[in-house]
Amino acid sequence: MISTRLRTLALGCALAFTGLSTQASPTLTPRIGVLTDMSGTYSDIAGRGSAVAAEMAVEDFFAKHPEVKGSVISGDHQNKTDVGGAMVRDWIDNQGVDVVAELTSSGVAFAAQRVTIEKDKLLLITSAGSSDLTGKGCSPNTVAWVYDTYATANGTARAMVRQGGKSWYMIMVDYNFGEALARDAMDAVKAEGGSIVGTTKHPLAAADLSSQIFSASASKADVIGLAHAGGDLVTSIKQAKEFGLTDSGQKLAALLMYITDVHAIGLDAAQGLYLTTAFYWDRNEASREWSKRFYERTKAMPSMGQAGVYSGVMHYLEAVRQAGTTDTTTVRKKMGEIKVNDMFAENAYLREDGRLMNDLYLVQVKSPSDSKYPWDYFNIVATIPAEEAFRKPEDSECPIFKK
Numbered sequence: 001m002i003s004t005r006l007r008t009l010a011l012g013c014a015l016a017f018t019g020l021s022t023q024a025s026p027t028l029t030p031r032i033g034v035l036t037d038m039s040g041t042y043s044d045i046a047g048r049g050s051a052v053a054a055e056m057a058v059e060d061f062f063a064k065h066p067e068v069k070g071s072v073i074s075g076d077h078q079n080k081t082d083v084g085g086a087m088v089r090d091w092i093d094n095q096g097v098d099v100v101a102e103l104t105s106s107g108v109a110f111a112a113q114r115v116t117i118e119k120d121k122l123l124l125i126t127s128a129g130s131s132d133l134t135g136k137g138c139s140p141n142t143v144a145w146v147y148d149t150y151a152t153a154n155g156t157a158r159a160m161v162r163q164g165g166k167s168w169y170m171i172m173v174d175y176n177f178g179e180a181l182a183r184d185a186m187d188a189v190k191a192e193g194g195s196i197v198g199t200t201k202h203p204l205a206a207a208d209l210s211s212q213i214f215s216a217s218a219s220k221a222d223v224i225g226l227a228h229a230g231g232d233l234v235t236s237i238k239q240a241k242e243f244g245l246t247d248s249g250q251k252l253a254a255l256l257m258y259i260t261d262v263h264a265i266g267l268d269a270a271q272g273l274y275l276t277t278a279f280y281w282d283r284n285e286a287s288r289e290w291s292k293r294f295y296e297r298t299k300a301m302p303s304m305g306q307a308g309v310y311s312g313v314m315h316y317l318e319a320v321r322q323a324g325t326t327d328t329t330t331v332r333k334k335m336g337e338i339k340v341n342d343m344f345a346e347n348a349y350l351r352e353d354g355r356l357m358n359d360l361y362l363v364q365v366k367s368p369s370d371s372k373y374p375w376d377y378f379n380i381v382a383t384i385p386a387e388e389a390f391r392k393p394e395d396s397e398c399p400i401f402k403k
Helices: 002-025 048-062 081-095 108-119 148-163 174-189 209-219 230-242 259-265 285-298 304-323 328-337
Strands: 033-037 071-076 099-104 122-125 142-144 167-173 196-202 222-225 253-254 274-277 362-363 379-382
Touching: 033 048, 033 081, 048 071, 048 099, 048 148, 048 285, 048 304, 071 081, 071 167, 081 099, 081 108, 099 304, 108 122, 108 174, 122 304, 148 167, 148 174, 148 222, 148 253, 148 274, 148 362, 148 379, 167 174, 167 209, 174 196, 174 222, 196 209, 209 230, 222 230, 230 253, 230 259, 253 274, 274 379, 285 304
Parallel strands: 033 071, 033 099, 099 122, 122 142, 167 196, 167 222, 222 253
Antiparallel strands: 274 362, 362 379
């Protein structure tokens, strides 16, 4: 009798334990592939920090919703479209990736976009900036977080023209990102009554931009527009200072600049620059709290792109949870139904073309004497509402708005 009771008790405990284990087991296991520049000119603005941001999102979401256990893999596309495209194809075909995030390079983003359309997977862009990705190249499979070339160029260029910078000379990196950034900025300058007196191009990751700087100086333009990013931007600003370009009265306009660029350049060289950003770590309590956690892992404050990875992946995971599936069409639809309210944005939403409609901020780089603690680099001059920052639907080339 006693042994029978013991066996019954043991069986009951085993069944109870099994039930608890089953209840705690995740029912959804989305896989996120972070495709980024780990070693090149954009590695500081994205790179390993973007993978860390995705990992933080997966961990934070699982802590609150154990039924959704995401996983992250990452890879270095080396800023080569063929490498990036092949990696995306392998991830989807052989490693079970459901969403490809980050991208960094617009050229790689377009290559990845072609694969995700073919394979019916989701593309979550956070640092690749060409406005054509949600313009003429828009896709139901593509979501663009953070910024695009139209928004950052438009915000900075219009502000500079209104402050008296009427004539512009443009230095741009010679691929689709730089061309789109320069195009969008020049359109904004002309819309404000300014003029373009000249342009010049340079290859990606150029070690020396002195000839472009000299040409810009000789143009006597009020403003030198810098249509590049990462290491190229750092090089151009440092060389402009070395050659005394700003001492002559000409101003530099960084059309896409990250806080990591300012950190690399130093406040002495970067002070006074105006730029447009989608995120600043010291903007409010939520951004500070998350950014300090990020800093603990990376020893750097997050760029807007890295913050966007966390926000975008968290939003994706919430859509997966609510939809109860990783099916691309279902999850993308659910992402469009949920507002974004987090450390990155307030009341942001996904438009039909895949563009996240989040506010941007016009900021000015502080002088060394105005900076009171590490990474205290920006004064927020103005908030640019999303509807003003991004291209309006009626001006978009995305076919979805032409129906």
